[in-house]
Amino acid sequence: MWRNCVRLARGLGCGAFLRPDPKVSRCGVVRGLSPAAPCSPLWNSVTWLSQARELKDYALPNSSWSQGMMDLYSRFLEMCKDGTWKRIPSYSNSVDHLPESLKLTSEKERKETRLFPRNMDTEGVGFEYAMFLNTSEKRMVCLFQPGPYLEGPPGFAHGGSTATIIDSTIGGCAIFVAGKVMTANLSINYRNPIPLGSVVLVDSRVDQVEGRKVFLSCQVRSIDGQTLHAEATALFIRVDSTKSLQQQMSSQ
Numbered sequence: 001m002w003r004n005c006v007r008l009a010r011g012l013g014c015g016a017f018l019r020p021d022p023k024v025s026r027c028g029v030v031r032g033l034s035p036a037a038p039c040s041p042l043w044n045s046v047t048w049l050s051q052a053r054e055l056k057d058y059a060l061p062n063s064s065w066s067q068g069m070m071d072l073y074s075r076f077l078e079m080c081k082d083g084t085w086k087r088i089p090s091y092s093n094s095v096d097h098l099p100e101s102l103k104l105t106s107e108k109e110r111k112e113t114r115l116f117p118r119n120m121d122t123e124g125v126g127f128e129y130a131m132f133l134n135t136s137e138k139r140m141v142c143l144f145q146p147g148p149y150l151e152g153p154p155g156f157a158h159g160g161s162t163a164t165i166i167d168s169t170i171g172g173c174a175i176f177v178a179g180k181v182m183t184a185n186l187s188i189n190y191r192n193p194i195p196l197g198s199v200v201l202v203d204s205r206v207d208q209v210e211g212r213k214v215f216l217s218c219q220v221r222s223i224d225g226q227t228l229h230a231e232a233t234a235l236f237i238r239v240d241s242t243k244s245l246q247q248q249m250s251s252q
């Protein structure tokens with residue numbers, strides 16, 4: 001069934017769902033001085049994407065995405081049009097997400113590190129995901145399609161992979177709202193297993209900020225909302241900087 005989904009997606013292709021940017025290749029590589037995110041004025045306005053080096057944006061559709069993932073992605077792109085939601089690009093290295101001016105000197109030198117959920121180069125085998133941020137609701141939603149290399153129980157996602165995508169989504173939300181943070185506590189209740197190749201919505205929000213403490217909650221649900229796969233609460237601690245990433249970027 002999973003293979004059929006992949007074949008179906010391949011057959012349909014993804015071109016129809018994207019408004020093509022001639023400077024962005026189909027696989028999301030940013031060429032030359034072009035920004036990567038077609039729907040986000042915030043990301044378009046920042047200068048840190050203007051690097052000669054090529055960055056691949058992994059959060060753009062590829063041929064492994066199922067029809068369900070594509071449909072959901074285009075629904076969120078539609079919601080980006082009025083600025084309510086912003087598509088968050090995703091690179092293979094944490095450092096690539098930071099504006100040049102915020103990088104520590106040591107981080108400016110290229111390191112052979114990889115952001116954990118982006119550590120597989122073959123499309124569709126691991127974490128396929130795309131995140132969208134709603135700033136006013138302090139909410140980050142992640143469309144997640146777990147691939148066959150994330151198997152735990154036969155046919156289903158490993159609980160650790162679910163924890164990873166929750167931590168990343170919640171963490172991304174906390175970073176945009178509160179700035180540089182670390183996960184101090186993550187508590188997950190697993191309610192229903194996630195079938196490999198299915199698409200789920202990881203919906204997280206900041207509930208409260210108390211000094212350095214950022215409290216968040218999250219639900220992982222099937223696309224139709226009928227199945228609750230997991231729910232989580234988390235505490236993130238601000239480690240430095242009083243500004244959120246968004247404030248830092250808009251003041252560039």
Ligand SMILES: CCCCCCCC/C=C\CCCCCCCC(=O)SCCNC(=O)CCNC(=O)[C@H](O)C(C)(C)COP(=O)(O)OP(=O)(O)OC[C@H]1O[C@@H](n2cnc3c(N)ncnc32)[C@H](O)[C@@H]1OP(=O)(O)O
Pocket residue numbers: 088094097098131167168169171172175181182183184185212213235237239
């Ligand atoms: C990265 C990419 C950036 C790109 C962004 C743009 C794109 C966005 C999209 C996608 C992003 C993906 C995002 C990924 C996110 C992943 C996040 C992780 O996986 S982080 C790794 C795992 N976490 C650790 O390794 C922490 C290890 N722990 C520590 O380093 C420290 O313990 C730390 C920093 C958490 C706190 O240490 P202290 O020394 O700074 O602070 P103290 O004094 O201990 O605690 C402060 C307050 O918090 C409470 N606290 C601390 N830990 C607690 C806990 N576990 N439970 C309850 N309270 C706790 C304490 O009791 C204290 O409270 P009182 O001020 O006294 O009221």
